[in-house]
Amino acid sequence: MSALLEVKDLRVSFRQDGRITQAVRGVSFTVGRGETVALVGESGSGKSVSALSTVSLLGDSAIVEGSVTYDGDQMIGASEHRLMEVRGNDISFIFQEPMTSLNPLHTIEKQLAESLALHQSLEGQAARARILDLLTQVGIRDPETRLGAYPHQLSGGQRQRVMIAMALANKPDILIADEPTTALDVTIQAQILDLLADLKKQEDMGLLFITHDLGIVRRIADRVCVMKDGEIVEAGPTEEIFNNPQHAYTRKLLEAEPGGRPDPVAESAQEIVATRDLKVWFPIQKGFLKKTVGHVKAVNPSSISVRQGETLGIVGESGSGKTTMALAIMRLIASEGAVTFQGDDLRKWSTRDLRRLRKDMQIVFQDPFGSLSPRMTCAQIIAEGLPIHNVARDRAPRDLVAEVMTEVGLDPAAMDRYPHEFSGGQRQRIAIARAMILRPKLVVLDEPTSALDMTVQVQIVDLLRDLQRRYGLAYLFISHDLNVVRAMSHQVIVMKQGDVVEHGDAETLFKSPRTDYTRTLLQALV
Structure with a gap:
């Protein structure tokens, strides 16, 4: 199988406040035509940074070294004109957060039509017919009634399906899907995974799938690359990785599934x-x-x-x-x-x-x-409701914040940090503490x-x-x-x-x- 996308010794660092932080360390992988490769790992492992590096989407603060070739052409250092040709046409992305990727001021039809006009010169009734077909493909019910809708008028799952339709509109050679099913319910998730698998087969398309859900990986991927701290710690065919994981971190991921049952409810419970x-x-x-x-x-x-x-x-x-x-x-x-x-x-x-x-x-x-x-510290966020509801006025708010942070597994020493300085899991603990x-x-x-x-x-x-x-x-x-x-x-x-x-x-x-x-x-x- 020929390598359509080839990444060799990719290294990515970021300049911030006079410091340089290394995010990706010597990552190498390939994606062939008709093949699905999964990048798996926890938040901060470097999955998305590696993917965004393929077409230089990381911004000016990033220092990207190594080699990324698409169909034999070098992407690192390529001209902006060449990158614009490739982005959204040959290599297309599905992002995790549709609300930040969709324009809140434009209807769904207009946003899909812009992509079709730019890359395929489709306009008018031909564009509308293609848009309806795409929305139907990704599971939008009654697509005619959704053409005039704005992103905020759709559910989270519906917005993600619109994003997937936009990514598929131009029949790319490589589709990079960054947590594309996170916000979807299980039946639509299954439909989208089947849809991606069918499109990959029909179009001989390469698929780079980024996820933290190993159940999805086993269902869709041909090969798996497990990432931790900016490095690929294990790679190989999917079944081999699942049946015989070699690295301790891979085994930890495979064992991480919510289990157990809640305590029984007392018969006298109010x-x-x-x-x-x-x-x-x-x-x-x-x-x-x-x-x-x-x-x-x-x-x-x-x-x-x-x-x-x-x-x-x-x-x-x-x-x-x-x-x-x-x-x-x-x-x-x-x-x-x-x-x-x-x-x-x-x-x-x-x-x-x-x-x-x-x-x-x-x-x-x-x-x-x-x-x-984003403008409030952790302590301010957690304590915000105390004066409003007149709670525990005999105790200092910071003492109460420290107590509840300990309860939810956060270090009280971090109470003066801002949300962006915490991981996703830590932010959710802050929300629970609040x-x-x-x-x-x-x-x-x-x-x-x-x-x-x-x-x-x-x-x-x-x-x-x-x-x-x-x-x-x-x-x-x-x-x-x-x-x-x-x-x-x-x-x-x-x-x-x-x-x-x-x-x-x-x-x-x-x-x-x-x-x-x-x-x-x-x-x-x-």
């Missing part, structure tokens, strides 16, 4: 939150008078109950209503139906009264970097592990179970990662297009699913 016929429908308004012509049925009448020390897992595809249900329970969006919190009907509470309740109901979001202010310092009764965990390395996922799951055991917390755990849901949850509800299609004990549901949709979700696990 009910923390419950809903009865909770419904969230968003009106569709048209015309000058904004006449309501229909509704987006985000959550159809649903009833749940969560007790002290209990976790309710909420699973389903993007757009199924998981997060909407949680926000309605928190009374952060309008809804119909009853929501009771520790026996009180929240419909009777005024906005002012609800503010007093907020310290007992906290949220940890999916993206720890996006939910932390919620836990108020000693809440209910915590909504919205995809809290999806952006994290497998080893860090295990640590966060263990941390959350330990905090639940210690303080009797009730969790609403929203995730598309069914392995994590199984390790965290006592009971699980499965949502599809706003409906709760299955609800039951976690172990029973995983072993004996009653609905075809739940069975489809379980079969899609990689």
Whole structure:
């Protein structure tokens, strides 16, 4: 197999504040036509830096040495004109964070059309037909209705699918996919992986796949390169690496999968939150008078109950209503139906009264970097809610911050650092500490592990179970990662297009699913 992309002795360093930091040390690998090569490793191992080096996307602070050839042409030191020819046309990227890659001011159709006009000179109806075909390929339902949508109007999974469509638009020779399925639910993840595999075969395309999910690697890759601290510590055929790993770090990655079960819930446990016929429908308004012509049925009448020390897992595809249900329970969006919190009907509470309740109901979001202010120190972020909710005024805030940082596995000595100075896993611990310092009764965990390395996922799951055991917390755990849901949850509800299609004990549901949709979700696990 001829090497379409060949990387030899790649070394990358960054200049910052008069210092030079080495990020990649002597990395070598090849990607042939029709071949999938996976770069695997934890955050900071050099995977993405190595990939971005292939077409000089690292910026002026980077010092890149070694050799990168595409189809025999040297890319390091190539002219900007040559690099522009290759980028997005011959070598295309799918990035992990679609919200930062898509233009928030342009519609989906316009952004896809720009790429087609630039590289294929497609315009008008021909461009629209190609766009609809691409959106259908990547699993966007009713693509005609999405052409005029802006990125913020799509779910995280839908935005990622649009990014994949943009990358595939020009039929590249090499596709570099940097954590492309991180934000996707398992069924769409399986579809995207199958789609990439089919395209690779049809187009004889080389695929460089960057991920921390070894289940995906085993499913899609022909060869694996395991990276640690900027070096490839082990490389070889996929089955050989999985069946007979030689390096201790590779073995550590293979063993890193959330396991175990949460502690059983006491029979006398108090009910923390419950809903009865909770419904969230968003009106569709048209015309000058904004006449309501229909509704987006985000959550159809649903009833749940969560007790002290209990976790309710909420699973389903993007757009199924998981997060909407949680926000309605928190009374952060309008809804119909009853929501009771520790026996009180929240419909009777005024906005002012609800503010007093907020310290007992906290949220940890999916993206720890996006939910932390870059202008605030770790201590300021964690302590932000203390004066608002009048918590522990007899103690110094920094003492409380130090105490909760220790609880979540952070060094209190780092409390004056800023979010960008922490790893992804550490940032998620900061977000958890911000919620836990108020000693809440209910915590909504919205995809809290999806952006994290497998080893860090295990640590966060263990941390959350330990905090639940210690303080009797009730969790609403929203995730598309069914392995994590199984390790965290006592009971699980499965949502599809706003409906709760299955609800039951976690172990029973995983072993004996009653609905075809739940069975489809379980079969899609990689």
